[in-house]
Amino acid sequence: MKILILGGTRFLGRVLVETALASGHEVTLFNRGKTDPELFPEVEKLAGDRNGDLDALKGRSWDAVIDPSGYLPWSVRESAELLSGAAGHYTFISSVSVYEELEDPGIDEDHSVGKLTPERVEELKGMEVADAIKEHYGELKFLCEREVERAFPGRSLIVRPGLIVGPYDFTDRFAYWVNRIAKGGEVLAPGHREQPVQFIDVRDLAEWILRMAESKASGTFNATGPKSELTMQEFLNKCKETVGNKTELIWIEEKFLLGHEVNGWTDMPLWIPDSMNMKGFQTVDIRKALDAGLTFRPLEETIRDTLSWESTRDVTERKAGLDPEKEKAILVDWTEKGL
Numbered sequence: 001m002k003i004l005i006l007g008g009t010r011f012l013g014r015v016l017v018e019t020a021l022a023s024g025h026e027v028t029l030f031n032r033g034k035t036d037p038e039l040f041p042e043v044e045k046l047a048g049d050r051n052g053d054l055d056a057l058k059g060r061s062w063d064a065v066i067d068p069s070g071y072l073p074w075s076v077r078e079s080a081e082l083l084s085g086a087a088g089h090y091t092f093i094s095s096v097s098v099y100e101e102l103e104d105p106g107i108d109e110d111h112s113v114g115k116l117t118p119e120r121v122e123e124l125k126g127m128e129v130a131d132a133i134k135e136h137y138g139e140l141k142f143l144c145e146r147e148v149e150r151a152f153p154g155r156s157l158i159v160r161p162g163l164i165v166g167p168y169d170f171t172d173r174f175a176y177w178v179n180r181i182a183k184g185g186e187v188l189a190p191g192h193r194e195q196p197v198q199f200i201d202v203r204d205l206a207e208w209i210l211r212m213a214e215s216k217a218s219g220t221f222n223a224t225g226p227k228s229e230l231t232m233q234e235f236l237n238k239c240k241e242t243v244g245n246k247t248e249l250i251w252i253e254e255k256f257l258l259g260h261e262v263n264g265w266t267d268m269p270l271w272i273p274d275s276m277n278m279k280g281f282q283t284v285d286i287r288k289a290l291d292a293g294l295t296f297r298p299l300e301e302t303i304r305d306t307l308s309w310e311s312t313r314d315v316t317e318r319k320a321g322l323d324p325e326k327e328k329a330i331l332v333d334w335t336e337k338g339l
Contacts, residue, residue: 001214002026004062004087006050006079007069008043009036011168012093015206016066017043023210030057031069051075051129054082061086064213068093071133073143074125080151089216090152091209094145094160096222096284097138105196105283109160109220114139145220157217159209162224162284163199163270166302167309173269174199176321177239178307184245188327190262190271191254193233197270198282200225201302208294221289225296229283232270235299242300243307252334260330267322 003020007013008029017040020027030046037045046056050069057079065087070076080090099107100114116124116139124132124140133140148156165174180187205223212221233249240247254273264273272278286294 001063004028004065006067013068015202019206064089066091070144076144077147084151091157092148094141096162098142102278102280107280108285113142158220165199166202172318172320176269181239182243189249189251190268195232198224222284223289242303269320
């Protein structure tokens with residue numbers, strides 16, 4: 001199968017390329033050539049910018065397009081319309097962040113989504129790209145979905161992942177816990193032990209996306225994991241078992257953490273305070289994707305491979321995770337108060 005990947009050198013895009021090549025597909029990349037341009041020397045690379053410079057795509061044809069790099073609906077519209085007659089199938093990587101009203105667990109693909117007025121969309125066009133995405137990430141992703149569906153009616157696959165983890169993950173969220181447990185000692189564990197967490201190994205996601213594209217599957221699918229509920233305590237204990245370090249988890253209640261200005265998701269990745277009333281965000285219903293063949297490797301494999309990849313990185317500043325000195329100070333305060 002001839003596959004065009006828009007992007008293809010960063011995280012999910014990179015793993016999609018690796019997976020497609022391993023499956024014997026012919027891959028073409030379209031990107032600006034700015035992120036790891038030395039990757040995949042054996043692959044055809046078309047230079048351009050989806051925000052206005054699509055000339056390299058004209059006059060070509062592919063069996064399938066996979067788009068893990070679309071964030072702005074007006075740029076997705078341009079590429080999707082251009083490719084509508086040049087490709088048989090279009091897969092768009094969206095996000096569970098499209099959903100609104102996250103109070104209740106079990107959000108499925110028919111759940112209400114966040115929307116923007118046409119006036120607000122026009123305002124966003126005048127903003128810096130990063131600012132627009134930061135302010136309305138989920139709403140813009142949903143509008144991107146609609147553009148793809150318009151251009152490829154009955155020929156589009158919309159994938160809504162949650163947190164994607166594993167090798168090449170530049171967000172540092174999953175990696176924070178793997179690295180912190182590997183370091184050992186007393187580890188601050190946030191909130192209550194039974195809080196559900198969801199994430200998917202990037203390789204499991206990529207393999208499933210390729211299988212879906214091969215079969216020309218259409219529709220919208222939540223795609224996160226694991227198959228059955230996983231609690232924060234189970235996840236951290238699995239990290240301990242896999243890494244093998246002597247680690248003591250110190251569970252600290254939400255009120256105490258918030259009083260020390262510890263932010264959920266950023267300072268404490270995977271943790272969303274109960275006070276935010278977002279139980280639905282990490283309890284997304286994935287039955288539709290499971291029925292369509294989504295599978296998962298053992299969690300310990302993801303932990304082990306993430307730690308191995310982390311050992312190759314030279315990172316001076318992390319994008320997520322609690323500062324070690326702040327963690328130490330909170331643990332001391334917690335102990336001194338006898339809580």
